[in-house]
Amino acid sequence: MKPTLQRQRYDVLIKDALYEMSSKKLRTFLTLLGMIFGVGAVIAMLNIGEGAEREALKLIDSMGVNNIIINAREFNNDELVEIREDSLGLTQGDVAAAANTLPFVEDSSASKIIKTFAIYSDYAKSDAQVLGVTLRYFKHANLRLASGRFLQAQDEQRLAQVAILGADTATELFPGIADPVGQFVKVNQVWLNVVGVLTAPPGNQNEFQGVKIGGDRYSIFVPLATSLKKFAHDTLASELDSIKLRIQEGQNPVVAAKAVTHLMQMRHNAVQDYDIVIPAELLAQQKQTQQIFNIVMACVAGISLLVGGIGIMNIMLANVLERTTEIGLLRAVGATQQDIRLQFLAESFTISVLGGLLGIVFGLALSEIIGFYSQWAVSWSLTAIILSLSICMIVGVGFGVFPAIKASKLNPIEALHSD
DSSP: OHHHHHHHHHHHHHHHHHHHHHHTHHHHHHHHHHHHHHHHHHHHHHHHHHHHHHHHHHHHHHHOTTEEEEEEOOOOHHHHHHHTTTOOOSOHHHHHHHHHHOTTEEEEEEEEEEOOSOEEOSSOBOOOEEEEEOTTHHHHTTOOEEEEOOOOHHHHHTTOOEEEEOHHHHHHHSTTOSOOTTOEEEETTEEEEEEEEEOOOSOSOSEETTEEOOOGGGEEEEEHHHHHHHSOOOTTSOSOSEEEEEEOTTOOHHHHHHHHHHHHHHHTTTOOOEEEEOHHHHHHHHHHHHHHHHHHHHHHHHHHHHHHHHHHHHHHHHHHHHTHHHHHHHHHTTOOHHHHHHHHHHHHHHHHHHHHHHHHHHHHHHHHHHHHHHOOOOOOOHHHHHHHHHHHHHHHHHHHHHHHHHHHTSOHHHHHTOO
């Protein structure tokens, strides 16, 4: 019976708090704004941060966390003439040397960009990127098939004129066709039979931490041997544009990259005509940047909540002054100091909860609006909602303690004669 009476008592306190808030709508609304903006800022910050982190993980996954990537640098013709006296650029020999001499390299792949002047099907044209790739390229880039098959060893051996389309390229070249496998695409003067279509990889970015990651959604892939034999290339261009080395699980990628760098320096006569990218290191940099962003935004959101808490204290102190006679009357009819404290704490708690709930709605809407206009990834975080609401309630009650104590310590006789 006792818990039921206590629950009824709390229900009465909450109802009285809501009545008091409704009787001063403008003042209550202005007080709520601080909590709404504070909670909204916390939720929007954490949602955007969560989305950015997930997007980064997806992009890193497409690069391969256990990969070391070697990309050919771009030079003008005059520079290339001088460089080619000492280095041939990236070649298949580099791939073989890394696989045969570095014990931590368990797999490898390579790609070559084909210069194009015309890409079309019987239905449409395209400006997609065309790549000659080795068989393991798709595994290292974590690409998956929507239909058809991947490239096979016999395609390389026979210099087969076959192609695999990225998701966006397939849609562009074959509008209205559910499965383009078996159709033909003409790249420059070479007809290619479509043998596979890739699923759309996660994310829309083709660059991460300043590093290009390919843009596989809008690409056409052909066997590397076919690309080298049946498409024209600049005489001074390197044989390959990119090499991916898959290192063993547990191997420190930074240490492995140093060994790869040493090997490349020897093979290229110390000519720096390549760049080495370590996806794992990029991920660490992204996490550090995200952590700094979260700290800064948390400070801004914390200040907003602090301002909201001060607003609650201000309105509660004003209520104490305005309701001095009421407090004296309550004390005169038997209300204890604890009853008065609970009444005012219930009002500050109600304001904070209401402000927190409205702040959640505002924060979710704000994060979606920011994501829509900035094209940032946004992900809803249940942790953010629970955390922000909890902090909001703590702030509300904490800033309501002093006014509640002040109200409970008023002298009943002086309070009754305050008017």
